Amino acid sequence: MDCNVTDLARNGISPERRRFTSRQQAKRWRCREQNAAGRGRHPSILAKAMGRSEIELRVEDHSIRLKREIVIEIPKKELISKLCSSIIGQAHRDDFLLLCDKLEQIIALQYRSRRENLTDVYELFNPLGNVKKLESFSESQVKESQDRFLELLSDTSSQAMDKSNFKPLSAQELKVATSSQYLFHLTTKINRKKLDDQFFKDSKYHDINPGGDLGSLYVIFRRGIGIDRKSGQFYQAKIDCILKFFWNTIKLYAVKAWRWLLGKSVAEESKSRESEPARTSENFICVKRIHVSNSFRFKKFFQKLDLQEPTFDHMIIVYRKATSLTHTSCHGERGIHIRHYKGIPMADMELILPAKKHPKLPFTDWITLLVFFFISLVGILSALRQHNPMGLVIGMLVVFFSYATKVYLTFTMNVLEYERLINKLMEDKQLDCGHGTLLYVMDEAIQQEVKEAIIAYYVLLRQPDEKCLDEEELQDQCNNILMDTFQSGTSEFQVKDAVGKLLRLGIVEERGNLFKTTPPKDAIEIIRKRMIESI
Template sequence: MEIKKSDDRFIPLRKTDVIQACIEMDNLPKESVKQFQLLCQLIISTIHFEYHQSLEVLKDNYAPFDPNSDTQSIKVFSEDELKAKQKVFAKAFSQVLNAANFEKITEQDLRDALEEESLFKVRLFVEFNDFSEMVFYRRGEYPKTETVKKWWGLKKDTVTFTNYDKVAVYIKFKGKDYFEQHQKPISHFEPGSTIIKLFQNVPKADLEMLFPNSEVRMRTIDKAIIGGSAIAGGAVVLVTKLGASLVVLAGLFSFWLGLSDQSVTISSQQLVILGSGIGVLGGFIFKEWSKFKNRKLRFMKALSDNLYFKNLDNNAGVFHHLIDAAEEEECKEAILAYYFLDVDGPMTSGQLDTKVEAWLEHKFNMKVDFEISDALSKLLRFGIVVKQNHYYHALPLVAAQEQLDSRWDSMFNC
């Protein structure tokens, strides 16, 4: 199976596959394989415990802003306390995303998305003034090719575009006073609330559809199609259906405006003709309006269908996805860094970084910007790697196990 290449920090492998790939290189003596597996399990357990604490920080500080909360708060927070919680939450959320190797999407990327044509042919409008804070993060950026239909399915084109594996959205709405002052309707959100969303498989050109207040707008070509159809249909109705009614109306208006001295007497037959003409005109207007509304409804369905299959989780539920992703990345980085220091001996940070990136490219055909500083800082903090004269040395497997085991016991000491 071909694995897509990536130029970001994300390692698109499961940690269990990384451990197995290390074992399969046969650089470890057979009697050391079980020791290495046990050490990996200790690393995974240690990181899992640390991120459980991070999860609790996120949940506690997000609780006052969660629009989907099903629990009641026993405390009323002051404005200053809410601001402090928002600040702590934003910092912790950013740290988890960074640990999960997400990259911040720049304002220029968002502007490009709004200017580029959507892949599912829907034009969206976003009112950015509704937000007091707005940050997008992405992971797994790569080119993707798809076949799209044009001209009602008569033509097919192949398009290549930038795609994101995962996109996390962090948006805080402005307060109630803003929406009341601008007389803006509030339907799908609470003023002042903070929403968190996680999506998958998102084209860069379609980032605008992830905004909670995006509105479907007709494209110029759609307006032209509907307008052209209405003009052509109106001309046919005018000539074939309303001719007799227009003659009666023209005579009446000419007499009333003094353009003609000839009085007009409307017979019952002419009243029938006039009434039927009005009925035909009303039916035509209703038909064209229905066509406009139905076309817009089709666009809204296309938008909702896309979001339905791309949405992974919302608000507090996103934390569990991201914490798990952060744990996976932290474990893979620590395990790979320790493994190569253990089997290949002491190395500098640059040498180890090159070693791991070259192995990933050779073994899995993937280019990854390995987070060497993050990996080494974890191993130094765990005490299973030491630094001497710019070189990093891995403790032997048994000593590393004892060190992590001792560290684990000390976590619960009062």
């Protein structure tokens, strides 16, 4: 079954039916959490046991199952324009436009101090800035400033990464994302000696991947879901697929023969490896992976292939280089590197990693060459002992050197493709770094807050006969607007945050568990008074 939530509308399922389904799922989930709590189990443990991870691999159909993002990708101007078009009366539209403007002003005012705190602390660690300021700091002061920066960057109370809806990439998500090959076909390794392994030691990220590079040498934040498509002949990848097919066939028969000798049935093992049935939900979408490895057929060798891979719309990587032995500063290399990328295919995510080693010939290719060499050597010696014609010996030598040349040329072409992708990544995919990335994060946090507040206020404002909505009804209607009006099937509305903002501003009233908005003119006056008080 296709997991794409937008297919519900195409298949004729009404918004009322979607709301009913969503409510029933929410109720069942709450009941399970309550039952788990009653048995002494934490709800998060239950969620993990049920496999509610945000990115999952579906082997049976070569697809990635992703949880819907809470980010609202629609530009603010387009959002306001479409919402205004449904409001009757020019005076009412003008009031709503003015209210939207005031909402943006007061939310930006609230974020001003947070922006200044974050950028001021980063100036101490900006590799392109005046890092010499740290030389007057003691070691404890440097450590305190470093911890303060990480807290402002990622802690929920600071509302930087959290409010701009950037999530830290987990080890499981990284494993699933890089479990296949898209355009990049070389193994990438990190030079651990070039990165500082103490930077994240005392932070919450150190537990992301115990013993691994992620969380100890670098941290990656992700946001948004997209799709990358490429068309071409991909002859090199096709040839690799053919060779892998024959190699895997040989290994398969060897394993079957070995298992037959051990007297163990292959069917018994295959039973134990049966995958669980795929779970579907309105909160998840599925994107099919179309790679050369799963779409190529021998009869289509000379035909074009259309490849497809899910992407993360935005990725931010944070790391610090290791201190070199020649560094003269008393605190060593303290510069914190922050890089921002856009539209990175999941399978090629290794391209954004820092301190990458230059690709080397894979170990499996060395083993294959050695095996082929010994087989050729044995054949040549046997031919010489039996006084066979030199043509046979020359033929074996030609075959061996041809294969060795093929391995070398394949590796060389992969290295050239690697360098091309790296250069293209730096030119097209990297958006900003350092201070500019932090300003982008704070601006995105403001825009997300504004858009959430506008959508929630609009839904409450449009209720007939002064009808009040509870939190669940409000979320359903906001999600319907995102899916039906803006065709944003990958977004999920964050209702708690939106209602909380409107309540704090005083432009929404809470009556028990129900919410009702104040008229736009009154709301504008309330916001004006609050802005004057803030100034």
